[in-house]
Amino acid sequence: MVRKTKEDAELTRLRIIDAAREVFLARGVSRSTMEHIATQAGVTRGAVYWHFENKTELFQAMREQVFLPLIDRMDDTLLVEGSADPLTRIEHFLSGTIQVLDECITTRQTYEIMMIKCEYVDEFAEVLQKLLSNCSGIVENITLVYERAAAKGLLRDGLTPAEYSMDTHMFFTGLLHMWVKETDGSPIRQQARQLIKSHMALRRK
Amino acid sequence: MVRKTKEDAELTRLRIIDAAREVFLARGVSRSTMEHIATQAGVTRGAVYWHFENKTELFQAMREQVFLPLIDRMDDTLLVEGSADPLTRIEHFLSGTIQVLDECITTRQTYEIMMIKCEYVDEFAEVLQKLLSNCSGIVENITLVYERAAAKGLLRDGLTPAEYSMDTHMFFTGLLHMWVKETDGSPIRQQARQLIKSHMALRRK
DNA sequence: CTATTTACATACATTCTTGTTTGTATATAA
DNA sequence: TTATATACAAACAAGAATGTATGTAAATAG
Numbered sequence: 001m002v003r004k005t006k007e008d009a010e011l012t013r014l015r016i017i018d019a020a021r022e023v024f025l026a027r028g029v030s031r032s033t034m035e036h037i038a039t040q041a042g043v044t045r046g047a048v049y050w051h052f053e054n055k056t057e058l059f060q061a062m063r064e065q066v067f068l069p070l071i072d073r074m075d076d077t078l079l080v081e082g083s084a085d086p087l088t089r090i091e092h093f094l095s096g097t098i099q100v101l102d103e104c105i106t107t108r109q110t111y112e113i114m115m116i117k118c119e120y121v122d123e124f125a126e127v128l129q130k131l132l133s134n135c136s137g138i139v140e141n142i143t144l145v146y147e148r149a150a151a152k153g154l155l156r157d158g159l160t161p162a163e164y165s166m167d168t169h170m171f172f173t174g175l176l177h178m179w180v181k182e183t184d185g186s187p188i189r190q191q192a193r194q195l196i197k198s199h200m201a202l203r204r205k
Numbered sequence: 206m207v208r209k210t211k212e213d214a215e216l217t218r219l220r221i222i223d224a225a226r227e228v229f230l231a232r233g234v235s236r237s238t239m240e241h242i243a244t245q246a247g248v249t250r251g252a253v254y255w256h257f258e259n260k261t262e263l264f265q266a267m268r269e270q271v272f273l274p275l276i277d278r279m280d281d282t283l284l285v286e287g288s289a290d291p292l293t294r295i296e297h298f299l300s301g302t303i304q305v306l307d308e309c310i311t312t313r314q315t316y317e318i319m320m321i322k323c324e325y326v327d328e329f330a331e332v333l334q335k336l337l338s339n340c341s342g343i344v345e346n347i348t349l350v351y352e353r354a355a356a357k358g359l360l361r362d363g364l365t366p367a368e369y370s371m372d373t374h375m376f377f378t379g380l381l382h383m384w385v386k387e388t389d390g391s392p393i394r395q396q397a398r399q400l401i402k403s404h405m406a407l408r409r410k
Numbered sequence: 411c412t413a414t415t416t417a418c419a420t421a422c423a424t425t426c427t428t429g430t431t432t433g434t435a436t437a438t439a440a
Numbered sequence: 441t442t443a444t445a446t447a448c449a450a451a452c453a454a455g456a457a458t459g460t461a462t463g464t465a466a467a468t469a470g
Contacts, residue, residue: 027327416465432451
């Protein structure tokens with residue numbers, strides 16, 4: 001049988017994306033060939049080229065599968081005024097992200113690929129720009145929340161909300177990198193929650 | 206003329222490393238070929254293969270040219286008891302590193318290559334391990350200095366020296382990443398000194 | 411002064427990848 | 441029911457890129 005129903009085809013598409021993630025992770029994006037990915041997915045290159053124009057498109061599909069949902073989550077956790085105070089909401093946002101990495105293999109693998117198995121040149125340079133503008137958004141949001149915390153008198157004096165926000169952003173960027181690069185030796189994955197707690201404790205009044 | 210004097214040969218070697226850095230930066234490590242590098246250096250692949258067995262060795266040479274001196278600098282700035290108090294020494298270490306990036310193109314390019322133009326798979330996985338163990342060393346050293354600061358009563362209460370050290374390390378890892386990825390839009394390179402100041406201000410008693 | 415390295419350049423063989431083209435069985439539309 | 445579009449597989453052509461082998465002129469050792 002050759003021609004599949006639409007649902008079958010969509011399944012094939014998803015299996016190709018899964019395969020791409022595995023192959024990217026194991027061999028790096030550059031060294032991964034369409035053939036590797038096809039084999040891993042149990043199809044031929046014909047199928048891969050049918051669903052994706054080239055490796056870059058496939059990479060983008062893999063990326064969006066993980067990052068689009070994550071962006072949505074952010075706004076909810078961070079900005080929606082809930083029961084918790086602003087500083088606790090930031091803390092939950094950070095440790096929530098870590099929790100997703102802990103629990104979701106797909107997300108974890110995608111992060112690892114994007115951080116240490118991908119070269120941001122040529123077509124991929126745009127991806128980096130997207131990531132950066134995404135970061136700017138996060139910093140802005142966190143700044144907002146720090147401002148609310150300051151307004152409520154919860155924020156320690158000394159730095160401006162924007163400065164606290166940048167410091168937090170740097171911290172979390174670094175944490176994510178260490179988390180992803182984690183080897184069996186260093187137990188950062190166990191410590192992450194505690195590190196976030198410590199970080200936030202520093203800015204409570 | 207073909208055969209060069211030993212000094213000439215060494216110059217050729219250095220020019221090849223320079224060329225490799227430029228090509229790696231422009232095309233990413235994976236997409237850079239020995240031919241690209243040779244052309245950029247004004248020699249043929251023969252010369253490149255004479256000096257380096259393969260691209261990985263060339264990459265390592267480029268890396269060590271920048272990182273070996275940097276490691277030396279760290280111990281001096283950080284550990285040698287000078288006129289400054291421990292917390293200020295940490296601050297100087299951090300902003301000193303940023304200053305090197307500011308002033309030295311070679312260092313800046315090498316950092317950029319290693320952070321966003323290299324895939325850490327196969328042979329390069331070891332490089333990542335080296336980098337990580339290097340990081341562990343830095344964290345240990347910074348912890349030591351925070352302990353001295355605590356002993357002198359300069360360190361704010363709340364976190365342990367180890368926790369402060371980890372937080373600082375995350376912060377600086379993140380800062381370096383943002384610094385390197387800096388686009389024309391965001392002015393992190395101007396802010397870096399101030400961000401470091403803010404970060405350290407948070408831990409002074 | 412001669413023999414031997416050295417420091418490359420040039421040429422060659424082989425392997426990988428890619429993109430495209432063609433073929434084809436079957437859903438699906440009309 | 442038939443025509444067409446779909447979802448692939450299989451085959452093809454062409455260009456990179458690598459590593460190695462060979463050539464060679466000059467530096468250096470003895």
